[in-house]
Ligand code: AMP
């Protein structure tokens with residue numbers, strides 16, 4: 122990267138160091154920061170956007186409060202529930218915020234052990250345990266949950282959905298305009314014939330006509346609408362930022378088309394998907410820099 126840019130500072134975990142440097146550069150009068158792009162979730166969760174926007178540097182990334190859509194999975198499910206209530210439609214699997222081992226047991230009985238355990242906080246893709254993938258017996262399920270309860274790690278339980286996954290990312294300008302990228306499949310299973318475990322991602326796929334074989338136009342339209350509802354609901358429930366700016370940046374919906382043909386939300390991210398961004402930017406016909414300015 123250093124070949125293409127003016128300066129590289131690699132101290133991502135030291136927000137104060139980076140912010141001091143940016144203030145120093147701005148005050149030198151030699152730099153005019155047009156905007157900032159914040160890539161990964163951790164610096165967004167750490168509030169880089171809030172700090173940069175305090176300096177009047179607009180960011181292509183949401184502020185800390187909106188980033189909760191990714192940083193807190195319980196917040197995300199509860200927000201989706203408000204949308205379900207307003208729109209009279211189901212977009213989440215059944216879920217519960219279990220705080221006792223009795224609730225843990227009740228939930229697995231309700232769903233015949235087809236359940237998913239999710240830590241609510243950011244875990245770098247390592248906070249999800251899916252039945253049959255990460256545990257195969259009720260004892261193992263209970264042990265994982267008991268361990269989390271013993272260590273006061275907050276988690277939710279979800280009904281395990283079966284179907285085909287896809288990601289749909291939306292550019293949001295914070296002023297009510299949304300541009301949707303095509304659906305892209307993050308290919309997670311390791312090994313030939315999908316025999317292996319779910320990984321953080323083996324690569325990603327899209328068909329030549331910018332769709333996926335298991336999706337029709339209606340599925341894609343529903344997913345775009347859900348992303349827009351989420352951006353709007355974030356703004357309505359948490360209020361706008363200064364200059365009346367709502368959710369600005371990329372909103373990433375992770376969806377499953379279930380075997381019974383429904384579109385359900387697996388999770389939300391507040392950034393580009395890795396590796397989906399490679400396909401999305403490759404297909405982009407506009408200049409990305411102009412898009413960011415707009
Ligand atoms: P997440 O970190 O929420 O994206 O979860 C990682 C992976 O776990 C997802 O990509 C899915 O493959 C799987 N997963 C998460 N939630 C569910 C669910 N409710 N049903 C089935 N699979 C799930």
Ligand code: GLY
Pocket residue numbers: 307322390393394395396397
């Ligand atoms: N592709 C999954 C993610 O970026 O979280």
